[in-house]
Amino acid sequence: xxxxxxxxxxxxxxxxxxxxxxxxxxxxxxxxxxxxxxxxxxxxxxxxxxxxxxxxxxxxxxxxxxxxxxxxxxxxxxxxxxxxxxxxxxxxxxxxxxxxxxxxxxxxxxxxxxxxxxxxxxxxxxxxxxxxxxxxxxxxxxxxxxxxxxxxxxxxxxxxxxxxxxxxxxxxxxxxxxxxxxxxxxxxxxxxxxxxxxxxxxxxxxxxxxxxxxxxxxxxxxxxxxxxxxxxxxxxxxxxxxxxxxxxxxxxxxxxxxxxxxxxxxxxxxxxxxxxxxxxxxxxxxxxxxxxxxxxxxxxxxxxxx
Numbered sequence: 365x366x367x368x369x370x371x372x373x374x375x376x377x378x379x380x381x382x383x384x385x386x387x388x389x390x391x392x393x394x395x396x397x398x399x400x401x402x403x404x405x406x407x408x409x410x411x412x413x414x415x416x417x418x419x420x421x422x423x424x425x426x427x428x429x430x431x432x433x434x435x436x437x438x439x440x441x442x443x444x445x446x447x448x449x450x451x452x453x454x455x456x457x458x459x460x461x462x463x464x465x466x467x468x469x470x471x472x473x474x475x476x477x478x479x480x481x482x483x484x485x486x487x488x489x490x491x492x493x494x495x496x497x498x499x500x501x502x503x504x505x506x507x508x509x510x511x512x513x514x515x516x517x518x519x520x521x522x523x524x525x526x527x528x529x530x531x532x533x534x535x536x537x538x539x540x541x542x543x544x545x546x547x548x549x550x551x552x553x554x555x556x557x558x559x560x561x562x563x564x565x566x567x568x569x570x571x572x573x574x575x576x577x578x579x580x581x582x583x584x585x586x587x588x589x590x591x592x593x594x595x596x597x598x599x600x601x602x603x604x605x606x607x608x609x610x611x612x613x614x615x616x617x618x619x620x621x622x623x624x625x626x627x628x629x630x631x632x633x634x635x636x637x638x639x640x641x642x643x644x645x646x647x648x649x650x651x652x653x654x655x656x657x658x659x660x661x662x663x664x665x666x667x668x669x670x
Contacts, residue, residue, distance in 0.1 A: 366650075367379070367381065367650065367651060370650045370651075374650075375470055376491070376651075377396075377397040377467060377468050377469070378394070378395065378396045378397065378467050378468075378469060378476075378486060378488060379394070379395055379488060379491075379649075379651045380392060380393070380394050380395075380488055380489075380651040380652060381393045381394065381395050381651070383651075383652070383654055383655055384408060385654070388422060389422060389426050390407065390408040390410060391405055391406065391407055391408065391423075391426055392405070392406040392408070392446070393405055393430065394406075394484070394488060395434075396465065396467050396476055396478065396484065396486075397467060397468075398465040398466055398467045398476075399465070399466070400436075400440055400465075401434060401436055401440060402440055402442070402465055402467075402476070402478055403430060403434060403436055403440055403441045403442065404442045404444070404478045404484060405426075405427065405430065405441065405442065405443045405444070406443075406444050406445070406446045406482075407423055407443065407444070407445045407446065408445075408446055409445065409446065427441065427443070442478040442479055444482055446482065461479040461480055462477070462480065463477060463478070463479050463480075464476065464477050464543075465477075465478070466547065467486070469486065469491065469494070469515065469519075471498075471519075471522045472515070472518040472519060472522050472548055473518075473544075473547050473548055474486055474513065474515050474518060474544045474547065475513070475540065475543055475544055475547065477540075485512075485513040485515075485540060486513070486515055487512070487515075488649075488651070488652070489648070489649065489652045489655075489658040489659055490516075490582075490622070490647070490659065491649045492646065492647045492648070492649050493516070493580075493620065493622060493647045493661060494515060494516050494519040495519065496620070496646075496647065497516050497519050497520050497523070497578070497580055497620065498519035498520060498522055498523035499523060500523070500578055500618065501519070501520040501521075501523035501524060501525040501578055502523055502524035502525070503524060503525075503526050503577075504520070504524075504525050504526065504576075504577035504578045505525070505526060505527045505528075505575075505576045505577045505578070506520040506525040506527070506528045506529070506576065506577070506578045506579075506580070507528075507529050507531075507576040507578070507579045507580070507612065508520070508528065508529070508530045508531065508579075508580050509531055509562050509566070509579065509580065509581045509582070509583070509609070510531075510532060510533075510562050510581065510582050510583045510584065511530045511531055511532045511537070511538075511541060511580075511582075512532060512537050512541075512582070513537055513540040513541050513544055514530045514532075514537075514538075514540070514541030514542075514544050514545065514557065515544065516580050516582075517530045517541070517545070517555070518544060518545070518548055518550070520578070520580075521548070521550055521555060522548075525578070526554065527554045527555070528554070528555045528556070529556050529557075529558065529576075530555075530556070530557045530558070531557075531558045531559075531560055531562055531565055532559065532562070533559070533560065533561050533562060534559070535559045538557050538558070538559040541557055542557055545557070562583070563596065563605070566605075566608050566609060566612065567608065569612055570608065570611045570612065574612065575612060575613065575614045575617070576612055576613060576614065576617060577614050577616075577617045577618070578617065578618050578619075578620075579609060579612065579613060579617065579618075579619045579620070580620045580622075581605075581606075581609055581619060581620065581621045581622070582621075582622045582623065583596065583598055583602075583605065583623060584596065584598070584623075585597075585598050585599075585623055585624060585625040586598070598623045598625050598628065599625060599627065599628060599629075602621075602623070602628075602630070602631065603631040603634035603635055604634075606619075606621060606635055606638065606664065607634075607635065607637075607638075609621075610637070610638055610664065610666065613665075613666065615666055615669060616665075616666075616669045617665070617666075618663060618664070618665055619663075619664040619665070620643075620661065620662070620663060620664075621661070621662045621664055622647075622659055622660060622661045622662070623659065623660055624658065624659045624660070625660070626657045628660050630642075630662065636667075637666065637667055638664050638665070638666065638667060639664065639665045639666070639667045639668075639669075640662055640663075640664050641662065641663045641664075642660075642661075642662055643661050643662060643663045644656075644659070644660050644661045644662075646661075647659070647661040
């Protein structure tokens with residue numbers, strides 16, 4: 365009931381309905397309203413102490429209830445198991461159905477794929493972060509690093525960004541981002557997409573001396589992609605990364621940095637020239653209030669300009 369009034373008030377059409385609220389039903393249920401209601405169910409890995417047969421029966425019961433309560437067909441329900449994953453595993457394919465559905469995250473439209481990957485193409489927990497980017501972007505030159513499917517860029521453009529640059533290492537996600545841009549009628553040269561190793565690209569861009577007014581930096585917790593010469597670990601490497609990315613930031617620019625590592629601690633001592641404000645609480649939406657560690661988020665500026 366609490367979520368229902370919030371959904372109506374905020375006009376939210378894609379949200380998390382349930383997140384392991386009852387320990388015996390360790391599921392996350394995400395709703396995506398498109399031409400139909402699409403339901404994505406993620407089963408959290410059960411502890412070794414749980415009888416697998418009982419866990420399987422509870423899952424069957426839960427799926428039956430979900431279909432009955434939400435009045436949906438089997439074809440509208442997608443099930444995945446979320447295990448602890450490292451590196452590129454979270455981006456590995458489950459299937460190759462290539463079924464994309466158009467959904468709305470006001471004021472933009474984007475494509476989700478609920479069959480082929482663990483994640484849908486739209487990180488629901490970053491809804492408020494994207495809204496914030498839209499509100500900050502008027503007249504700004506916006507850079508989206510580790511951009512995934514580029515939805516933050518859509519919000520920046522909707523908010524009036526004068527130029528955008530969207531970069532991800534995966535050709536799959538850059539193509540997806542391109543489709544998202546086209547879906548919103550964004551085909552002008554002011555809005556560029558590049559498939560590149562972000563870590564290498566940053567170094568090259570520093571040499572070019574290019575500056576941006578607003579940067580969104582949301583790297584993976586860990587990456588050992590074949591396209592990288594070395595691994596990336598956000599705990600180990602974030603200070604070096606932030607020091608580099610800050611060199612792309614105008615004197616009065618703003619960097620929004622996020623990651624989803626639950627053990628993350630900002631190394632303030634290694635970032636003496638930056639003013640760093642933890643804005644995590646401001647970016648956790650109502651449907652993720654029970655899971656305050658779903659992501660970390662920081663507002664970063666050059667000292668003296670905050």
